Amino acid sequence: MSATTSQPPYLPFDRPDIGEEEIAAVADVLRSGWLTTGPQTAEFERRFAEYVGVGHALALNSCTAAMQIALAAWDIGPGDEVITSPLTFCSTAHIIVHLGAIPVLADVSPDDYNLNPDCVAQRITPRTRVLLPVHLAGLPCRIGALLMLAHAHGLEVLEDAAHAAGAQVNGQKIGSIGDATAFSFYATKNLTTGEGGMLTSSDGDLIERARTWHLHGMSRDAWKRYTAEGSWRYDVLLPGFKANMTDLQAALGLVQLAKLERNNARRGEIQQRYTAAFSQMPELIPAPRARPGDRQAYHLYILRLNPERLRIDRGRFFQELAGRGIGASVHFIPLYRLSYYQERFNWRPEDFPVTETIFHSAISLPCYPRMSQADVDRVITAVGEIVEAYRA
Numbered sequence: 016m017s018a019t020t021s022q023p024p025y026l027p028f029d030r031p032d033i034g035e036e037e038i039a040a041v042a043d044v045l046r047s048g049w050l051t052t053g054p055q056t057a058e059f060e061r062r063f064a065e066y067v068g069v070g071h072a073l074a075l076n077s078c079t080a081a082m083q084i085a086l087a088a089w090d091i092g093p094g095d096e097v098i099t100s101p102l103t104f105c106s107t108a109h110i111i112v113h114l115g116a117i118p119v120l121a122d123v124s125p126d127d128y129n130l131n132p133d134c135v136a137q138r139i140t141p142r143t144r145v146l147l148p149v150h151l152a153g154l155p156c157r158i159g160a161l162l163m164l165a166h167a168h169g170l171e172v173l174e175d176a177a178h179a180a181g182a183q184v185n186g187q188k189i190g191s192i193g194d195a196t197a198f199s200f201y202a203t204k205n206l207t208t209g210e211g212g213m214l215t216s217s218d219g220d221l222i223e224r225a226r227t228w229h230l231h232g233m234s235r236d237a238w239k240r241y242t243a244e245g246s247w248r249y250d251v252l253l254p255g256f257k258a259n260m261t262d263l264q265a266a267l268g269l270v271q272l273a274k275l276e277r278n279n280a281r282r283g284e285i286q287q288r289y290t291a292a293f294s295q296m297p298e299l300i301p302a303p304r305a306r307p308g309d310r311q312a313y314h315l316y317i318l319r320l321n322p323e324r325l326r327i328d329r330g331r332f333f334q335e336l337a338g339r340g341i342g343a344s345v346h347f348i349p350l351y352r353l354s355y356y357q358e359r360f361n362w363r364p365e366d367f368p369v370t371e372t373i374f375h376s377a378i379s380l381p382c383y384p385r386m387s388q389a390d391v392d393r394v395i396t397a398v399g400e401i402v403e404a405y406r407a
């Protein structure tokens with residue numbers, strides 16, 4: 016491995032942007048004596064809905080829970096089919112299986128790495144109930160086309176916006192577009208609460224039903240039962256989940272929400288520098304850009320290798336980056352390549368040719384607001400050195 020001489024410190028793939036303000040906000044909650052779901056959570060829901068421009072939001076302990084609860088609130092169950100992207104995190108499909116429903120995959124488009132509406136149309140059957148597109152890397156999918164398709168067939172659209180806090184389509188924020196949208200506030204995400212998520216919708220009845228599902232199926236405001244205004248009396252209406260957000264997380268989320276636009280802009284600057292450098296090298300395919308009028312959240316920078324122009328594969332490229340002290344990742348190992356899904360649903364890679372091509376050539380590079388210009392230059396230099404050394 017051709018590592019450089021005096022090695023600078025390891026540059027991790029990701030590092031959260033947590034400052035004194037977040038620490039103070041969490042300390043205030045600790046001092047308040049109210050640790051779990053409470054006033055901070057209610058305020059975070061209100062502010063997030065306002066930011067997104069949608070009527071209703073429910074804070075949860077993960078995006079996974081947000082997606083599962085949306086499907087439960089739509090009564091999705093055995094025999095129902097939900098169409099999603101193979102290029103996503105496993106939990107996008109797990110939640111479908113947990114409800115006894117069937118995940119169905121459609122291939123993605125080469126220009127945005129997101130669900131191709133034509134491939135989705137081919138997978139719709141009389142059993143299809145929901146389309147579950149993902150906005151991979153924070154780049155908006157073709158949501159307009161998917162909504163038209165869904166509504167023509169009487170289907171719901173749940174967006175997996177784990178990567179897309181702050182992204183927009185035609186000036187409208189993601190979270191205010193589909194029938195329901197799920198966000199992730201996991202440690203690596205653009206807005207983090209350590210662990211956490213949010214479900215948004217313009218359908219107030221849906222969010223009310225989701226609210227019941229999210230806390231043991233207890234009747235509304237049961238969380239207030241230990242306050243002066245609360246009552247010991249509650250009813251249980253459903254065998255609900257335990258998926259509520261705590262006030263510790265919400266306090267963190269409120270500070271992070273105030274920083275989101277600035278942090279996304281910084282991610283965008285880093286990505287522009289990457290693209291300006293990598294588009295000079297025919298050995299590389301820079302990350303896709305949003306369509307005109309759309310705005311991306313720049314969550315990930317997915318660089319692709321042009322295999323015809325390089326003498327090394329993606330695995331070796333990774334090793335070369337690691338040898339230069341640079342962390343990287345892959346988003347994602349497609350669902351049809353994971354043992355459980357392969358065995359259970361008999362999915363075959365050859366049915367998803369575009370996803371396959373992307374998967375074999377993709378490397379996600381570090382991209383987060385705390386990276387300095389020197390860090391960004393270091394990544395560009397390292398990639399350039401590797402290309403130089405292994406050009407075909």
Ligand SMILES: Cc1ncc(COP(=O)(O)O)c(C=O)c1O
Nearest residue numbers: 077078079104106177199200201
């Ligand atoms: C595309 C996608 N969907 C869903 C999730 C699940 O999010 P969470 O960890 O908040 O449940 C992730 C998390 O990494 C993700 O990347």
